Amino acid sequence: MRISDLSAATGCHVETIRYYEKIGLIPVPPRKNSYRNYDDGDVAHLAFVMRCRGLGFSLDETRSLMDLSVARDRSCRDVDAVVRNHLAQVEAKQKELAAMAEDLRAMLDDCAHETIANCNVVRTLSG
Known part of the structure; x- marks a missing residue:
């Protein structure tokens, strides 16, 4: 299959x-008639990458997970370590986002819905 077919099969842009x-x-x-020639293994490989990326894994984390996925005799703890580290990052980001949401709610609560010249939100953002 060509790259456009791989793209269609996985939803990944060319x-x-x-x-x-x-x-x-x-x-x-490998190339066939000067076109890249993909197979079902490439579809599975790219689908794995896309699932990792969809879960927010970095390119390096994705590469590590890919490498570990083919090392069948290695301990699953190695995969767990990558996932636990990423989960910790996601949970830390959630806390940051919750704090941001709280700040934004506070700004909106202070809004008197007057003119921009008297806007508390603009004042808050201006420092």
Whole structure:
């Protein structure tokens, strides 16, 4: 299958597929008639990458998980460590976002809905 078919099968943009190949996240397939020739293994490989990225894993974390996924005799603890680290980052980000939401609610609560010249939100943002 060609790159456009791989894109359609996975929902990944052609440019992103080429980028992932360039950085070595997915292998560059052999060429047939000067076109990249992808197979079902490439679909599965890219789908794995897309699921990782959809969960917010970094490119490096995704690469680690890919490498671990083919090391069948390694301990699952290695995968768990990557996931636990990422989960800790997600939970820390959730706390940051909750604090931001609280600040935004406070600004809106102070809004008197007057003119911009008297806007408490603009004053707060201006420092």
